[in-house]
Every structure is written in structure tokens, then in C-alpha cells.
Amino acid sequence: MGDEMIYLDYAASTPVDPRVYDRMREVGQAAYANPSSTHAAGRLTHAVIAQAAKQLGGLLNVDPKTLIWTSGATESDNLAIAGAARYRAHRGKHIVTMKTEHKAVTDVFEALAREGFDVTWVDADSRGLLDPDVFAAALRDDTQFASIMFVNNETGVIQNIEALGAICRERDILFHVDGAQAVGKVPIDFAALPVDLLSLTGHKFYGPKGIGALYMADRPGCHVDPILFGGGQQRRIRPGTLPTDLIAGLGMAAEIAAGSIDDDLAHLAHLRDLLWNGIREIDGISLNGDPDGFPGILNVSVEDIEGESLLFALEPICAATGSACNSKIQEPSYVLRALGRTDMQAQSAIRFSVGRPTTVEEVEFAAERYRAAVARLRSLAPEAAA
Amino acid sequence: MSADPYSAQVRELFAAPAHAGDIAGGEVVSLSDQDVRLRLSGSATGGTVDAMRFRAWGCPHVIAAAEAVCSALEGRPLTDLENYAVADVMQNLAVPVEKTGRILVIEDAVRSLGQRFRDRT
Numbered sequence: 240m241g242d243e244m245i246y247l248d249y250a251a252s253t254p255v256d257p258r259v260y261d262r263m264r265e266v267g268q269a270a271y272a273n274p275s276s277t278h279a280a281g282r283l284t285h286a287v288i289a290q291a292a293k294q295l296g297g298l299l300n301v302d303p304k305t306l307i308w309t310s311g312a313t314e315s316d317n318l319a320i321a322g323a324a325r326y327r328a329h330r331g332k333h334i335v336t337m338k339t340e341h342k343a344v345t346d347v348f349e350a351l352a353r354e355g356f357d358v359t360w361v362d363a364d365s366r367g368l369l370d371p372d373v374f375a376a377a378l379r380d381d382t383q384f385a386s387i388m389f390v391n392n393e394t395g396v397i398q399n400i401e402a403l404g405a406i407c408r409e410r411d412i413l414f415h416v417d418g419a420q421a422v423g424k425v426p427i428d429f430a431a432l433p434v435d436l437l438s439l440t441g442h443k444f445y446g447p448k449g450i451g452a453l454y455m456a457d458r459p460g461c462h463v464d465p466i467l468f469g470g471g472q473q474r475r476i477r478p479g480t481l482p483t484d485l486i487a488g489l490g491m492a493a494e495i496a497a498g499s500i501d502d503d504l505a506h507l508a509h510l511r512d513l514l515w516n517g518i519r520e521i522d523g524i525s526l527n528g529d530p531d532g533f534p535g536i537l538n539v540s541v542e543d544i545e546g547e548s549l550l551f552a553l554e555p556i557c558a559a560t561g562s563a564c565n566s567k568i569q570e571p572s573y574v575l576r577a578l579g580r581t582d583m584q585a586q587s588a589i590r591f592s593v594g595r596p597t598t599v600e601e602v603e604f605a606a607e608r609y610r611a612a613v614a615r616l617r618s619l620a621p622e623a624a625a
Numbered sequence: 626m627s628a629d630p631y632s633a634q635v636r637e638l639f640a641a642p643a644h645a646g647d648i649a650g651g652e653v654v655s656l657s658d659q660d661v662r663l664r665l666s667g668s669a670t671g672g673t674v675d676a677m678r679f680r681a682w683g684c685p686h687v688i689a690a691a692e693a694v695c696s697a698l699e700g701r702p703l704t705d706l707e708n709y710a711v712a713d714v715m716q717n718l719a720v721p722v723e724k725t726g727r728i729l730v731i732e733d734a735v736r737s738l739g740q741r742f743r744d745r746t
Contacts, residue, residue, distance in 0.1 A: 547684040619645050620682035621655060621664035
């Protein structure tokens with residue numbers, strides 16, 4: 240193992256499972272008609288989509304009819320947040336989310352604030368967890384909508400969705416969950432959870448890019464206004480011709496995940512522990528997040544190391560910095576800053592994320608490489624000012 | 626799609642910076658600015674730079690540029706230091722314009738080092 244690329248960025252995206260590819264190829268050749276057409280070819284395509292919905296519904300334990308296909312989690316988040324907030328706007332314009340949400344959520348809330356919605360941004364604790372009491376205290380009589388992510392994309396922290404959703408149900412507040420990092424990775428029975436809207440995407444769990452879904456609970460008052468217009472597909476909530484092959488791929492990825500999720504979790508936990516145990520003795524290292532969080536993600540900071548140089552020195556390991564890629568000059572992660580990390584700690588953060596194909600050898604190599612990179616950069620640096 | 630942010634020269638110089646270190650008894654300048662900490666040391670004989678060394682805390686472009694600058698200045702007249710400009714190094718290493726401020730810290734350090742040598746004589 241030397242110059243060969245080692246991919247440890249599965250939270251960013253995953254490779255498509257070969258079985259998913261096979262299914263997409265098969266469908267792409269056989270079910271090419273427009274699924275809205277009523278002729279035999281259209282009905283065939285429609286059946287393929289119905290099967291994928293059944294597969295995804297099986298993973299989530301929800302009625303397939305509650306699923307709306309989208310282009311991915313970003314679109315699902317936009318549709319859920321903007322759509323639900325606007326749908327409920329006549330009843331109140333107060334909406335709530337966390338400071339540590341993904342940009343696909345925070346940017347929509349900021350856009351809604353510019354439209355005249357009143358946004359409350361709740362804080363996480365130093366591990367990234369949202370205390371249900373803190374959440375409840377942020378709610379008001381005019382609160383109509385809240386959005387909290389299931390698994391944090393940077394730290395792997397898992398929120399107590401059951402408790403947070405129950406608080407919303409008591410107050411008739413629509414509750415959206417960004418499940419991009421959770422679906423297909425963490426066993427979740429959504430039929431048992433008080434969640435109204437759930438965003439997900441295929442490429443985070445070995446499905447294709449460009450396809451996602453929004454689950455919308457079938458219960459009174461749970462609805463969204465469309466954000467796209469142009470046809471009657473999907474009950475006019477999300478119009479547009481459906482990409483049958485991508486949907487079939489997502490369905491297959493869901494079926495595979497449903498059958499392997501427990502084994503996957505055990506594998507990821509073993510790898511995460513191996514990696515952490517291989518670097519935890521480094522002077523000045525600290526864990527960002529909750530040790531009981533999603534085991535596929537390990538986010539670490541180390542004192543007095545420049546993050547961009549650290550990531551560069553880690554090559555051929557492909558990991559992510561704790562920096563936001565909003566500019567060519569990297570800025571410390573707003574998520575880690577919200578957890579109380581200093582700029583120095585946040586800018587040095589590296590997110591390693593392991594996946595189904597990751598091997599013990601790769602993780603051991605990564606730990607050795609990380610130790611060596613930190614030692615080398617420290618040997619290059621002048622002493623810090625006292 | 627993101628292009629490789631590092632040129633081949635940056636990769637080479639970052640991987641093996643031959644001028645990393647210190648010069649015992651040499652002139653030393655330390656600067657800290659623009660997310661960069663830099664210590665530059667040099668020695669000279671008879672108006673010529675003998676040796677240059679650096680220590681740097683910064684992004685890969687800073688480390689590569691510090692190495693390139695140290696390498697380029699060895700054997701040059703001391704008088705070159707006070708008027709030194711990093712423009713050529715930035716161009717050769719294809720440093721993104723957003724990082725100009727960081728690389729200018731190296732330029733400031735070289736000029737300060739030149740002043741130190743002049744003050745000593």
C-alpha cells in the first residue's frame with residue numbers, strides 16, 4: 240500500500256454497488272418509456288418505479304405512496320423546508336432549526352428569513368447534541384415548522400429524533416429530518432418515529448447520484464407547497480419526468496441496505512475504533528463529536544497543525560477537511576465552531592469516513608499516515624508564540 | 626468539478642523541502658501574519674548569501690514557496706534581499722491569487738533579513 244488511492248470519504252459519497260449498476264443497466268434498456276404514458280411501455284416503466292418505491296419504503300418501513308422522488312437530498316431539503324413553511328405560513332411564520340445543519344438546510348432557512356419568516360437557530364452542546372429541553376424552549380405558539388438532521392455530516396452525531404419529533408407532534412408543528420447521512424446506514428423505523436418529512440439521497444448509500452426522495456407522512460396537515468412547476472407528476476408536488484433508471488438504482492440500493500445494515504454498522508464500528516486507537520495518543524488530538532455517534536465518521540482535530548497542509552500530507556488518503564469549501568481560502572467549519580471549537584481546532588479538523596468496502600489494512604495505513612503527517616508538519620513549523 | 630489546486634512544483638517542494646531547518650549563528654527573522662508563521666534564517670560571507678533555511682506553519686503553497694525562495698537566494702548578493710519580490714515564485718508555483726497575502730509574508734521576511742544583514746555591517 241503506497242501511492243494507491245485510499246478512499247475514506249464515504250460521508251461525501253459512496254461508490255455505486257455493482258448490483259445497483261446491473262439493475263440500472265437492465266432498466267435503462269428495457270424501461271425507457273415515459274412513466275406517465277398510459278400505453279404498455281409506459282406502464283412497464285411505471286411498474287419499475289413502483290417496485291423501487293416498494294424497496295425504499297421497505298427500508299424505511301413506510302408506505303411507498305408517501306415517497307416523492309427528487310434529484311437528491313438538497314432538493315428534498317429545499318422542497319420540505321420551503322414547501323412546508325410556505326404551506327403553513329398563514330398560521331404562523333416562526334420556523335426552527337440548528338446551527339449545525341448542512342448548508343442544504345441552513346441556506347433555505349436564510350432564504351426564508353429574507354422572505355419574512357422568523358428563524359430561530361438552536362445551539363448544540365459541545366458534542367453536537369441537541370437537548371430536547373433546549374429545543375422545546377425555542378418553540379413558540381406561532382412555530383409551524385422545525386428541521387433537525389438525523390446524523391450530522393461532519394461529526395456523525397445522532398440526534399434524538401424520537402424525542403424532538405414528539406415535542407413537535409404535541410404542538411402540531413411539522414417536523415422535517417434531513418436523513419442524508421442516516422438512511423441506508425442506520426436502522427430506522429420511520430413508521431414508529433414522529434417524523435413528518437424526511438430527506439434522503441441515493442449516493443450516500445451506494446446508489447446513484449442525481450436521485451433522492453422526500454418522505455411525506457400521510458397525516459392531516461402534513462403537506463408542502465411545490466417549489467417546481469411544469470406538470471402533474473407526483474401529485475403536482477414535484478413535477479418532471481422521472482428518471483426511471485436512477486430510481487431503480489436507488490430502489491436496489493435500499494434493498495441491499497435493508498439486508499446488510501447491521502453487518503455494515505458492525506464493520507464500520509470496528510474500523511472507526513481501529514483508526515481512533517491508532518491516532519488517539521498523538522499529543523493535542525481531540526475527537527469532534529459524540530463517541531456514541533454514527534460509527535462511519537471519525538472527525539478529529541489536532542493542536543497547532545495547519546489543516547490544508549495536513550490533508551495534503553495525508554495523500555493518497557482521500558478524506559475531508561473540517562473546512563467549508565465556500566472559498567478557495569478554506570475557512571474553519573461553522574459546524575465545529577458552533578460546538579465551541581476554536582478557529583485553530585476547527586481548521587485542523589479532518590473527517591475520515593469509512594464505508595462498506597473499507598478494509599482494515601486501509602485504516603491501519605491511514606492511522607500511520609496521519610501520525611507521520613502530524614510529526615512532519617510539526618517538525619517543519621517554528622515554535623508558536625507564547 | 627475541482628481541479629488539482631497544487632502544481633507539480635508545489636507537490637515536489639512540499640514533499641521534500643531541502644531547506645527546512647535553522648542555521649546556527651545565522652541571522653533570523655520571525656513573522657506571523659495571514660495564517661502563516663515563518664522563521665527565516667540565513668548566513669552570508671563577503672556580501673553573498675551562503676545558506677538559507679526556513680521553518681513554516683502554513684498551507685502547502687506557503688511551505689513550497691518558502692522552500693523555493695530559500696533555494697533561489699543562496700549564492701545571490703546580499704543586496705538582493707532588501708528588494709526581493711515573490712512574484713516570480715508565485716507564478717512558477719501557480720499560487721492562487723487568493724493566497725497572495727500569505728506568500729507576501731515570505732517576501733516581508735526576506736526583506737527584513739536583508740535589513741538585518743545591512744544593519745550588522
